[in-house]
Amino acid sequence: MLSALSSEQGQVSVSTEVFEAQTVVIGAGVIGLAIARALAKSGQEVIVLEGAGRFGEGISSRNSEVIHGGIYYPERSLKAELCVEGRQQLYHYCQTHKVDHRKCGKWIVAVNEAQGSRLQDIQMAADRNGVVLSLYEGRRIAPEIPEIRASSALWSPETGIIDSHGLMLSLLGELQDAGGELVLRSPVVAAESDCQRHLLHVGGDNPLILTAQNVINAAGLGAIPLANVWAGLPGDCRPQQWFARGVYFSYSGRCPFKSLIYPIPEPGGLGVHLTLDLAGQARFGPDVEWIDHEDYTVDSNRLATFVRGIRQWWPGLEQARLQPAYAGIRPKLSGPEGGFSDFRIDGPEDHGLPGLVNLFGIESPGLTSCLAIADRVKAMLV
């Protein structure tokens, strides 16, 4: 699929060989793979360039693996629209492509009256997004979640869990069936664009230059650093990035819950919640810690704060069963005091460069939204 050009054609001053491609997707996380699959199935010749030695080892393998309902996001925001659309598409995809998942539902619990009024706000926000939640109060709660201490609770029947690696494997398989290619150990180190074409400098063991008609920057935490070395991209199309780390603790042994349990959200995240994997194993997280570089350390000193928080709604938690597990980093477009920030999908209408799409700030609910994001990107390239 890659065809070599002479360096004169490539108009570059280095001796590296120049290749051309129709469509290049940068980054083989769940977003890049979903986009690449959609474009390849629509007839484009697609190459995915991944800097690491394997696909899906970035944010896509360091998350809660929850299929979100679409509850918390402001009406008509991209997060609200793409989460609701993406969730419906994802359940259908999982059923038709045999990706392991379970629509287990989730509870959002309030432990006092002040939190109870926050629950009502959450229910109204969900309603505006077309997501139906049921409110449980007083004695109706205990029969549903006997071990949980809550004065009121919201039930979200559409929330579920998914095998995110299985999803990525399936997307990759479809990409390859449609003639697409994944090239590993190929970090894009710089780029140049004008109205005619895009030129990518690819590093790694065998550096090369690629020219392409369409380029999608789906590099997750690497998307903004790459935009910062993208010649021809207007300055206001390079947003600032913040990192918010979230760590998880796993819970060994049997867990009494069959659904997910969430507290009231906290600034920067949804609050340390209980999620289950498909084998029924429980884990708690992620918390929110603002950091200034990529660092996946799980500080076991955070255990005490976890225990204090969880025991507010699950007094029976056994501390000795909690073990440090893993960390993920949210690619944030606003800092600690910045409030809500939406996904940014910058297309030609934003930066004036035909065929180029940059995806920034694809934090949660990115996994849930991946198929809907892919459709948006496809529509920007037509």
Ligand SMILES: Cc1cc2nc3c(=O)[nH]c(=O)nc-3n(C[C@H](O)[C@H](O)[C@H](O)COP(=O)(O)OP(=O)(O)OC[C@H]3O[C@@H](n4cnc5c(N)ncnc54)[C@H](O)[C@@H]3O)c2cc1C
């Ligand atoms: C703690 C946490 C919990 C979350 N929980 C959920 C959840 O429960 N449900 C949900 O819907 N969403 C959740 N999310 C969000 C979801 O995980 C992300 O939106 C999604 O995984 C982002 O995928 P991606 O493909 O954009 O990024 P990534 O998976 O990071 O993929 C980007 C890829 O690009 C590669 N790359 C980077 N730079 C370059 C370069 N210059 N050249 C080539 N390749 C490059 C990287 O190696 C990486 O493989 C969570 C996120 C976090 C951090």
